[in-house]
Amino acid sequence: xxxxxxxxxxxxxxxxxxxxxxxxxxxxxxxxxxxxxxxxxxxxxxxxxxxxxxxxxxxxxxxxxxxxxxxxxxxxxxxxxxxxxxxxxxxxxxxxxxxxxxxxxxxxxxxxxxxxxxxxxxxxxxxxxxxxxxxxxxxxxxxxxxxxxxxxxxxxxxxxxxxxxxxxxxxxxxxxxxxxxxxxxxxxxxxxxxxxxxxxxxxxxxxxxxxxx
Numbered sequence: 001x002x003x004x005x006x007x008x009x010x011x012x013x014x015x016x017x018x019x020x021x022x023x024x025x026x027x028x029x030x031x032x033x034x035x036x037x038x039x040x041x042x043x044x045x046x047x048x049x050x051x052x053x054x055x056x057x058x059x060x061x062x063x064x065x066x067x068x069x070x071x072x073x074x075x076x077x078x079x080x081x082x083x084x085x086x087x088x089x090x091x092x093x094x095x096x097x098x099x100x101x102x103x104x105x106x107x108x109x110x111x112x113x114x115x116x117x118x119x120x121x122x123x124x125x126x127x128x129x130x131x132x133x134x135x136x137x138x139x140x141x142x143x144x145x146x147x148x149x150x151x152x153x154x155x156x157x158x159x160x161x162x163x164x165x166x167x168x169x170x171x172x173x174x175x176x177x178x179x180x181x182x183x184x185x186x187x188x189x190x191x192x193x194x195x196x197x198x199x200x201x202x203x204x205x206x207x208x209x210x211x212x213x
Contacts, residue, residue, distance in 0.1 A: 005133070009033045034064040037074055037128055039136035048111065050147045055080070055090075055140070057108045057124060065101050073097045075129035080112050080122050080140075089113055089122070093129075118142050163189045168196070185211045 008016060008029075016033075017026025042058040057078070079091040089112045100106055112122070121141045128134035162183040165174045184192060187204075188211050194200055206212050 005033065005036060009036070009038070031064075035066045035069050036063060037070075037131050037134045038062040039126055041124060041126060041136050041138040043124060043138060043140050045140070045142075045145060047114075047145065047147050050150060051113060051115070053112050053114050055110055055112055055124075057110075058105050059094075059108070059126060059136075060105045061096070061101050065098060067098070070098075074131075077127045077129055078108065078125070079127075080124050083119055083121055083123065085123070094126070114142075114147075118145070118147070158190060160186075160189050162186065163192055167192065187211055 003019065011019070011030075013026035013030040014023070015026075016029050017023035020026070020029065038061070040060040040062050042060070044056045044058075046054040046056070048054050074096045076094045076096060077091065078094050080089045081087060082089065090110055092108075092110070094108065096106075119142065121139050124138040124140055126136040162185065164183050165177055165181075167184070168174050183189075187206050191202065191204055194202055204212055
């Protein structure tokens, strides 16, 4: 009747026994079907840059572990491919031990490239290295994905004259620099107000010897 494994797994023991015309084996077949490795996949995306995504893949086992069948561990291959199945952007081996199985959901984090124009989706596959046709598949849509700005805006330079030492308005501070210079240089003048009068975080990039220290 062209029954697939997923269809049989959704049936009750009575239905399986009826299909096989052997009602007494329904429970035996059902228990065997429940041990076939089946996974549920979930994913969250975090853009790191416009060309790199962090992917958090959550794997949940949906089968019944049987040490007589699965032994100590199950080996899987995880890969991410493009929509045309032409390029694999990530691949790794993953071992599901009994401890991992008992923990329920397991999350694996890795980075993958993304290109512009942005494709509609990538595909994630988790394929058993031990069981034929034991595979989980997930389509990862980029429909609502928002990438970072292409080029973060730089702080606009202000048209300022060099500030005199008196801008410190503190005689003790001014005396530290007397005889060394009378005015702050252009870079120091640009950053003076933010550094001296506020508690804001500042990333200041300037050449060696420009007065940053």
